[in-house]
Structure formats: C-alpha cells, structure tokens
Amino acid sequence: MIRNLRYLAYLLAATLVVCGAAARGRAQSIRHDIGQDVAPAFEGWERNPDGSYNFVFGYLNRNYQEQIDVPIGPDNSFEPGPQDRGQPTHFYPRRQRFIFRVGAPKDWEKTRKMVWTLTSHGHTNQAKGWLQPEWELNPGVISENNNGGVLEAGNKPPEITGGAAQTVTLPNSLTLTATATDDGLPKPRPRRSPAGTAPAAAAAANPDTPVRRAEGLRIRWVHYRGPGKVTFDPDSAPAEYGKPVSLTTTVRFSAPGLYVVRAIASDGQLETTHDVTVTVRPPSP
Secondary structure, eight states: HHHHHHHHHHHHHHHHHHHHHHHHTTTTTTOOSSOEEEEEEEEEEEEEETTEEEEEEEEEESSSOEEEEEETTTTEESSSSSOOOSSOOOOOOOEEEEEEEEEEEEOOOOOOEEEEEEEETTTEEEEEEOOOOBBBHHHHHHHTTTTSSSTTTTOOOEEEEEEEEEETHHHHOOEEEEHHHHHHSSSOOOOOOOTSSSSHHOOOOOOOSSSOOOSSSEEEEEEESSSOOOEEEESOOOSSSSSSSSEEEEEEESSSSEEEEEEEEOSSSSSEEEEEEEEEEEOOO
16 A cells, blocks of 8 residues: 555656646646647556566647557657667557556666657657656556556456457458456446446546446457558447457558557456557559
C-alpha cells in the first residue's frame, strides 16, 4: 500500500507537470478536438525474474478526437538507441496508459535515463525514465491506475493467442481472430446502483474521468502502427464471464505499408496483448 501511495503521488506530480506544459498560456478548460500534440509518458519500471528491467510507457494525445500518426524516426525515437523500441506510431485520443515496455539489462545504472522523444504538430515532448525506487510497478499499481480498482487477490493477466504475420493486397480486407482465456478473477461484484447514475454521468461530463472497467473477459482490436487508416468490424465485443472469448474481426486498410494491429485481452483489471504484423500491398496493376 505504501508503494502504491508513493506511485500515486509521483503520478500526480508528473500529471501536474504535463498539464502545466500543455497549457502553454491557454486556459486549461478549453477542449481541442484536433490540432494538439502528443506527450509521451513514463509510467514506471518493472523488475523481471532474471534481474533485468522493463521501462513502461504510455502517452497523452491532447486531442479529444484526432488520431495522430508519427512514424519511427527522429520524430518518434528512443535514446539510447535504437530509435525503434517497439513504441506505437498511431496515437489514439487522450490518456493511454501502460501501452508498451522497453527492456533494459540487469546492469542498467540506477540513474541512467531511457528517453522517448515525440514531435507532433510542431511540438517536441520527452518522457524520461530511470530506476527510481518509488516508481517500481506491480500488478496492483497497474490495476488501480488503469481504472481496474484494487487488484483482487490471486488475479493473473489473461492469456491470448492469435494469428501470425499476414499479407493482403488492396482493396482486399483481412480477417483476424484472437482468443483469450482467464482465471475467472476478479469475481463479479453485486450491483449497487442502476445503470445511468453517477459514474456514467461523470464520464459523460468529463471523458478523462476514470471509469471502472467492465467485468468479465473481453477482447478489443486497435491500430498500433502503420501509415494509413485502419478500421475493424467489429473492434470489440461485450465482456463474458467464466468462459474463453474469441473475437473475429474484418480489418480494412486505406493505404499500402507495414502495419501492426494489436488484440488486447482484459479481465477488467489486467491486460495481455497480441500483435499481428500486416504487410499491405498496393492494388495489382
């Protein structure tokens, strides 16, 4: 609990810094649908069983509607190199937490920084992470800060499987399936209030208000990398409790290029991902 409180205090301080930089002299009450930049965020670090580390990152897309693409390169890079550390190139609106992990060896110096640099809409932002003891993550911290509430004792992340790399030629679509299993935790909670009361009203008033995630196991598909627009039909399905879940989606791409689409399995507290690399070829002459 003390570690969680320390992490929450750090997160609050970091959020205040980000918000202060975001304002740039403008009123913070103004909402922008488009035209704003993306700020990378260092979420904390994890210790692996072999003694190595993971630096965990997310981001804040300051827009409420615009989805931004920033390809790997000087505008989307890591130091120390290589530039490509598995980060996204497609950024959904608003705050997206615990999106990816960057590995570091067990002899990584405690004060050495891992720096993610993003430039978008003319603004350059950096997230700098190092092995500050108070920033160490665990599943409980992740659940509480990712809108899952206090982690239920014994809960393990879902397991997810999916297809291998694919190739498709425009204008054809692609069919992908992901399947997830879970340990049945967290258990369903008794309903205390009818739908449409205070939590839903708060979320409608402020889209950034944390909302407790749906119970049960669910899968959703997202666009993680790639130069064009990606659509999923469907992109998600209702949560199911007590049984495996499969989601088959039809994926369409607007332009040729190399893409990564991601299936995310969530039990309402913890998540597991499966990435599929897709080569999209231009139409045949």
